[in-house]
Each structure stands twice: as C-alpha cells, then as structure tokens.
Amino acid sequence: MIDQVLLGKSALVTGAVRRIGRYVALELARAGADVTITYRGSAAEAAEVVKQIEALGRRGQAVHCDIRKEADVKAAVAAMVAFHGRLDVLVNNAAIFQSTPLEALTLEDWDAVHETNVRGPFLMTREAIPHLRAVKGRVVNMGSLGGLQAWPQHAHYCSSKAAVHMLTRVMAKALAPEVSVNAIAPGWIAFETDQPDAAERSRAQTPMQRNGSAQDIADAVLYFVTHSGFVTGQILSVDGGLGV
Numbered sequence: 001m002i003d004q005v006l007l008g009k010s011a012l013v014t015g016a017v018r019r020i021g022r023y024v025a026l027e028l029a030r031a032g033a034d035v036t037i038t039y040r041g042s043a044a045e046a047a048e049v050v051k052q053i054e055a056l057g058r059r060g061q062a063v064h065c066d067i068r069k070e071a072d073v074k075a076a077v078a079a080m081v082a083f084h085g086r087l088d089v090l091v092n093n094a095a096i097f098q099s100t101p102l103e104a105l106t107l108e109d110w111d112a113v114h115e116t117n118v119r120g121p122f123l124m125t126r127e128a129i130p131h132l133r134a135v136k137g138r139v140v141n142m143g144s145l146g147g148l149q150a151w152p153q154h155a156h157y158c159s160s161k162a163a164v165h166m167l168t169r170v171m172a173k174a175l176a177p178e179v180s181v182n183a184i185a186p187g188w189i190a191f192e193t194d195q196p197d198a199a200e201r202s203r204a205q206t207p208m209q210r211n212g213s214a215q216d217i218a219d220a221v222l223y224f225v226t227h228s229g230f231v232t233g234q235i236l237s238v239d240g241g242l243g244v
C-alpha cells in the first residue's frame with residue numbers, strides 16, 4: 001500500500017476521465033490527496049472516476065472545463081479551491097494527439113492541438129499560481145517523447161509538446177522558490193485500445209523490451225509531487241530508453 005504522503009493535501013488533474021489522467025488521479029488519491037478532475041466530454045465517466053476516488057477514502061470532485069477557454073479555467077480552479085480549501089498539486093494532463101502528414105495539415109488541425117496542449121496548461125497554471133504559492137505547491141506538465149524528437153507525421157503535436165517542455169522551464173524559474181514545476185515525457189504507453197502492430201513495433205524498438213504503462217507515468221507524477229522540492233524545471237523521459 002502506498003504511504004499516504006499527500007494526506008491533507010489536494011490535487012487538480014486535467015483531462016482525468018480515462019487513460020493516463022485517470023491513473024494519475026487515482027494514484028494521488030491512494031497517496032492521500034483529495035482530488036478534483038476536469039472533463040470536457042463525458043460527465044458519466046467523470047462521475048465514475050470520482051466514485052473510485054471516494055472508494056479510496058478521499059474526497060473527489062469532477063468539474064466540466066474546456067481548458068482552451070479562460071472563463072472555464074477560472075471557474076474550474078475556483079470550484080476546486082472552494083471544494084477542497086486549498087490547491088497543492090496541479091497536473092496538466094489534458095491533451096490532443098493527432099497524426100497527420102505535414103502536407104495535409106490544416107490550420108484548424110494546428111490550432112486545435114496547440115490550443116489544448118499549450119494554451120491549456122498555461123491558462124490552468126496561471127490561474128492556480130496564488131493558491132500554489134500559498135502552500136509551496138507542485139506543478140507537473142504532461143510532455144511527450146514527441147516533444148524531444150521529430151516525428152514527421154506529427155508536426156503539430158511534436159511542436160506543441162516541445163512548447164510544453166519550454167513552458168515548464170520558464171514556469172520553474174518564474175514560480176520559484178515557492179513552487180516547483182516539472183514535466184514528464186512519456187514514450188509509448190500501452191492501452192488495450194491501441195493498434196497491436198504499432199504497439200509491437202514500439203516494444204521491439206524499446207531497450208527495456210516493453211511498452212510503458214499508465215502506472216509508470218503515475219509513479220513519475222507521484223515522485224515529482226512528493227520529493228523535497230529542490231528538483232524543478234526538469235523534463236523526465238519515461239520511455240524505457242526508446243528516446244536514447
């Protein structure tokens with residue numbers, strides 16, 4: 001059982017209805033945190049995640065939020081603080097992943113990815129700053145191996161995640177010494193819905209000879225939010241050596 005090192009603290013995880021975000025939210029709850037999640041499309045799935053948080057003995061809340069919209073972000077942070085009384089941990093997880101050949105990439109595709117992947121973490125963190133500073137809080141941004149490498153079919157995604165990495169470094173300097181800000185750059189994270197052929201190719205290319213799991217990412221988030229606070233501005237690749 002995980003030590004409840006976050007007991008008495010609260011966390012906000014964006015885009016936590018499914019996949020990595022859900023695992024992160026539940027891992028923080030297991031560690032003792034009360035957790036608010038944001039969702040955009042599925043209230044029913046969000047309610048189920050809240051039930052799972054509550055089953056772990058923690059207080060949970062789901063807030064509808066389009067992280068591209070400033071008014072939604074302001075309302076979500078206000079609702080979270082009103083519910084929990086404090087904001088200790090912010091995990092900017094919500095993101096869009098798309099694969100499109102460069103010559104077929106439209107302005108709409110480009111803007112949609114950047115609005116969610118870059119504008120969203122910026123807006124959410126900016127709104128959370130006074131609350132995080134008050135408690136010496138932590139921010140974890142979800143980057144990507146695609147933000148460190150050039151994937152020819154993912155120009156908009158790779159550039160957005162590279163921006164997240166730089167934003168992480170800027171935030172780390174701007175919010176120090178009260179708040180630490182780090183990012184995680186996952187490699188291939190396996191889910192049952194993934195294409196099996198692509199997953200197998202990734203596994204074969206990974207030095208650790210397996211694809212990553214959502215639990216691997218949740219463990220990395222837990223490290224960043226429970227360490228001493230002296231680690232900041234870092235981009236941690238969790239990829240089994242795929243990016244080496």
